[in-house]
Amino acid sequence: MSKKRRTWTPEEKATIVLEILREENTLAEIAKKHEVSQQLLSRWKTEFIANMSAVFNKKNEDVDKLKQEHEDEKELLVKKIGELTLDVDWLKKKQIQISQMKKKER
Incomplete structure (x- = not known):
């Protein structure tokens, strides 16, 4: 065995x-x-x-590289969240406008 x-x-x-x-x-x-x-x-x-x-080693390249990659990814995600928030706000505004237009047509 x-x-x-x-x-x-x-x-x-x-x-x-x-x-x-x-x-x-x-x-x-x-x-x-x-x-x-x-x-x-x-x-x-x-x-x-x-x-x-x-x-x-205070200048450990691997750790610094990982930190930089993390910061870059974080920055990208924050930017994407901002874009999506704007899109949602715009869609909400358009939905209200469309519902008001439908009420006027009746």
């Missing part, structure tokens, strides 16, 4: 890597505790160390 592959959330990975970095237990003990291979833990640690400078 094969083992079901386990998936880890980024938060779980970070917690385990911090436990490795504290060096209170050996890598083998941590691997046994969390039922993860030592090679995988070493890979997570290496990846964490390689990318930890991104945490302190």
Whole structure:
């Protein structure tokens, strides 16, 4: 019988890597505790160390790009809401005018 592959959330990975970095237990003990291979833990640690400078990067391009895209989309939606509001107001006005014209014809 094969083992079901386990998936880890980024938060779980970070917690385990911090436990490795504290060096209170050996890598083998941590691997046994969390039922993860030592090679995988070493890979997570290496990846964490390689990318930890991104945490302190104030000009993180990905975050800035996402923020800009969000602002652009928000601006577009606000503009569209304004256009639709004008259309609805115009239609309401025309409906009143048409109903008044029909009353006069009777």
